[in-house]
Amino acid sequence: MEKLKIADKEFTSRxxxxxxxxSSNADMAKAIDASGSEMVTVALRRVDIRNENDDMLAAVDRxxxxxxxxxxxxxxxxxxxxxxxxxxxxSGINWVKLEVTPDPYYLLPDGGETLKAAETxxxxxFVVLPYINAxxxxxxxxxxxxxxxxxxLASPIGSNQGLTTxxxxxxxxxxxxxxxxxxxxxxxxxxxxxxxxxxADAVLVNxxxxxxxxxxxxxxxxxxxxxxxxxxxxxxxxxxxxxxxASSPLTGFLRD
Amino acid sequence: MSEFAQIxxxxxxxxxxxxxxxxxxxxxxxxxxxxxxxxPGRYSIDRLxxxxxxAASELLEEMAQQARQLTIQRFGRTVQMYAPLYxxxxxxxxxxxxxxNCQTEFSRTRLTIDQAVKDGKVIASEGFRHILLVSxxxxxxxxxxxxxxxxxxxxxxxxxxSIEIYPLDEAGYKxxxxxxxxxxxxxxxxxxxxxxxxxxxxxxxADYDQRLDSYDRAARAxxxxxxxxxxxxxxxxxxxxxxxxxxxxxxxxKYWRSQVSFSFPRLRPAPHVAEEYExxxxxxxxxxxxxxxxxxxxxxxxxxxxxxxxxxxxNAVNLCVxxxxxxxxxxxxxxxxxxxxxxQFVIADDRDPSEVAKMIKRAGREAVWKDWDTSxxx
Numbered sequence: 203m204e205k206l207k208i209a210d211k212e213f214t215s216r217x218x219x220x221x222x223x224x225s226s227n228a229d230m231a232k233a234i235d236a237s238g239s240e241m242v243t244v245a246l247r248r249v250d251i252r253n254e255n256d257d258m259l260a261a262v263d264r265x266x267x268x269x270x271x272x273x274x275x276x277x278x279x280x281x282x283x284x285x286x287x288x289x290x291x292x293s294g295i296n297w298v299k300l301e302v303t304p305d306p307y308y309l310l311p312d313g314g315e316t317l318k319a320a321e322t323x324x325x326x327x328f329v330v331l332p333y334i335n336a337x338x339x340x341x342x343x344x345x346x347x348x349x350x351x352x353x354x355l356a357s358p359i360g361s362n363q364g365l366t367t368x369x370x371x372x373x374x375x376x377x378x379x380x381x382x383x384x385x386x387x388x389x390x391x392x393x394x395x396x397x398x399x400x401x402a403d404a405v406l407v408n409x410x411x412x413x414x415x416x417x418x419x420x421x422x423x424x425x426x427x428x429x430x431x432x433x434x435x436x437x438x439x440x441x442x443x444x445x446x447x448a449s450s451p452l453t454g455f456l457r458d
Numbered sequence: 459m460s461e462f463a464q465i466x467x468x469x470x471x472x473x474x475x476x477x478x479x480x481x482x483x484x485x486x487x488x489x490x491x492x493x494x495x496x497x498p499g500r501y502s503i504d505r506l507x508x509x510x511x512x513a514a515s516e517l518l519e520e521m522a523q524q525a526r527q528l529t530i531q532r533f534g535r536t537v538q539m540y541a542p543l544y545x546x547x548x549x550x551x552x553x554x555x556x557x558x559n560c561q562t563e564f565s566r567t568r569l570t571i572d573q574a575v576k577d578g579k580v581i582a583s584e585g586f587r588h589i590l591l592v593s594x595x596x597x598x599x600x601x602x603x604x605x606x607x608x609x610x611x612x613x614x615x616x617x618x619x620s621i622e623i624y625p626l627d628e629a630g631y632k633x634x635x636x637x638x639x640x641x642x643x644x645x646x647x648x649x650x651x652x653x654x655x656x657x658x659x660x661x662x663x664a665d666y667d668q669r670l671d672s673y674d675r676a677a678r679a680x681x682x683x684x685x686x687x688x689x690x691x692x693x694x695x696x697x698x699x700x701x702x703x704x705x706x707x708x709x710x711x712k713y714w715r716s717q718v719s720f721s722f723p724r725l726r727p728a729p730h731v732a733e734e735y736e737x738x739x740x741x742x743x744x745x746x747x748x749x750x751x752x753x754x755x756x757x758x759x760x761x762x763x764x765x766x767x768x769x770x771x772x773n774a775v776n777l778c779v780x781x782x783x784x785x786x787x788x789x790x791x792x793x794x795x796x797x798x799x800x801x802q803f804v805i806a807d808d809r810d811p812s813e814v815a816k817m818i819k820r821a822g823r824e825a826v827w828k829d830w831d832t833s834x835x836x
Contacts (some may be wrong), residue, residue: 223534225822247617247831275834277682277715285833306682306717307710307757360532413530 203432206403208381209297209329209350211268215240216398217428218270218383219421220408222248227261229417234262237421243270243299243406246285252292270331272299278312279319286323298323299353300332309359313340317347324348333385336367341374341382352378353406355386356397360409362389365396375401391420391427398431399439460671462708466649469503471701474650474694482696485511498524499532499756506703509750510696518746525752525778532756537818538781538826539811540588541581542622542763544790545569545608547802549594551661553647555689555725555735557802558594560661567790568599575611580793582615584785584811587828589616590643592788592802595624595663602630606637613638618830620683624663625672631679638835642676643685644669645723648692649701657692673705677713682834684709684716685761690744691725691735699747703754710755719759719781720751726765726803741770745777752778764805771807771814775821784814 205212218241224230234242242262250256251271262269271289276282279302286298300323302316303309316332317340323330329350334340336354344352354371357363364387365371375382381403388394394405407424414420459467466472485508493508494517508514509521546568549558569577574591581589589612593600600623609619620641621634631642648654651666658664673684686706688698706718724739739747748760762771762779764786771782787793788801809817815825 223530223536224824225535226819226824247834248826248829250828275830277834281834285831288833304715306715362531409531409534412534 203429203436206381208331213240213268213404214238215425215428216404216432217394217425218243218385218404218406219411220406221245221258221262222408223412224417227257230258230412231261231263233411233417233421234267236418236425237411238425239421240267241270241404242267243272243408245274246271246289247275251289251295268297269295270297270299271295272301272333274301274303274309276302276319277304278302279315279322282315282319283322283326286328287326290328296327297329298331300330300349303333311335311355313337316340317343320344320349321347331383336370336374338370338373338377341378345378345380349380351381351383351403353383353385356384356393357387359386361387362410363387364389364393365400368396368400371397371402372400391423394424395427395431395434398428399434401435404428460667460674461712462674462705463667463670465704465708466670466701469704471697471704472649472651474653474697478697478700479694482507482511485513487513487516490514490517494520494524498528498753501703501707501754503700503704506700506750506754509753510699510746514750515742515746518742518749521749521753522745522777525749526776528756529752529760529778529780533780535822536824536826537775537779538588538829539586539815540590540620540781540783541584541586541811542590542592542783542786542788543574543577543581544592544788544792544802545574545604546593546596546600547790548596548599549661550597551595551663552659553661553663554657554659555692568596569790571604571608571611573791573794574608577791577793578612578615585815585827586811587615587617588620588830589618590620590622590641590783591639592621593623594802595661597624600624602626602633605634605639609634609637609639613832617828617832620685622685625669626675628675628679631676631681635680635835638832640681640830640835641683641685642673642681643683643687643719643721644672644676645687645689645721646670646702646705647689649688649698649705650693653693673709674713677709677716682716683719683759684713685719685721685759687721687723687761689723689725690739690747691737693737695737695739695743695747699750703751706751706755706758717757717759718755719761720748720755721761721763722748723763723765726806744770745774748774748778764807765803766806768807768809768817772817772821775818775823782814782818784809784811 219239273282331351341352357366383404384397384402385406548566622643761781818825
């Protein structure tokens, strides 16, 4: 399968993984391993990014996975920018998953603040992967300022509702010039497969894996579903018709 | 009268009433079942009344299962750790239930900034990165400047500094927020005006409305976390919970950038307090209250302190608790000084933080010591 390229990095796996909500870092490491993921996002509020021995950071295999710091908790663009800059100064990592979520309950992203912060960070040399509402115009504006991806939500974060924003994500995929990563709300492997069948370039999953009864097994299921969905997309789906197309037509006896 | 005080008055929740009790008592099991059949996590006063009712008590296990699932979905399998740091037990109030009552004679202690930082170092060495500064109403000593200076010193060791002190004015809260204090915990103690008057006999705290308005001031100043609670034992807990929930719902809608959490302080034995309480809350009732609030507020923090026994806390981490204190000392200097000053109350779970963390792990949860970053409030 062809690789996914984001900025200067290539990825074989198209499943990105979050690191929150696990019962232990050991369970998290097993799940990441089973997922085959090569991109792991970590909340800067949870880790001591300056400390390589931080329990959560140490549990991520950095040889295999790109560590993608996220700015969750930032209430406005200014806070997100400050956090990203401090992270880069401390760790040398210049990739950032930009999250600006002023609402602490549904954690819905603030598009205006995200755009402002994205522009500043791109100009600052960051590789910016912004988490957004499924807003096609915002996605265009973000790619115009130079973000490396756009990451529209499938449904509210942690809700496991699947692709409730399907129609808008289809437009984003159709129009995007950067990879589209469907993020937030994917609750089942079938949701991931659906997103990939639609033509998403990758999916990001956290809650559905971290809070599953067996996180490692669920991670593997998401891995397989992501691969299946991508393969189906590349295979070119058969056309959908509202009427039956019988394999033995009733009018076959008629000759021109 | 403030906006929320007016809401409480309009809904007849600022004075407890036998009619409300009767209404709750008359709720049937079928009514509770209908509410439990709805998606959990959304608040309405009807739903909360049903879940708090005696009829719901019979369905506690079903409610607990829903609360557990919802908590895992929204917060994951994690429990955040924090520790309180008492900086002064001097107080100008006379509250009949409190060990710091100004009319009680005992040797009072105020920590200098250096002494408080010393206590903070001990707390940090135990692994904590979230700290809660607690004080009596000691306005002459625990000033805005004191809090700001202390917060700035503590931020070398802590990711998040919150306060549980006397109410400040909006400028005071803003001053604290600018110094890196990001959360405020404040208990109305009781929403029933008559009970409030009875227990707060002297001092600025006797002003019910001034206290009730503090949450708005803190939120307007930008505080990210607002901790709410009632002192369980002063008045009927079911009616208190209704008022508390209305308060939370009001704050969540109006100050939607701040996260609300609930605490459940049950009255504990305290030095020099001989009060007898009419409305003490049992463990089953406490658990029902916690679960009912979770089933109405999917994303609210649920906090459990060392006021509760080890056994209750061991089980509550599997129900709906998201934040827990450990190894708490409720006297100023309690972490680093050998001479014990007077405690605010006697703790019930005296396990050290590492033991509590192990308990959390045994319960299939991760003890999270850091879930904030000073950069947010730099």
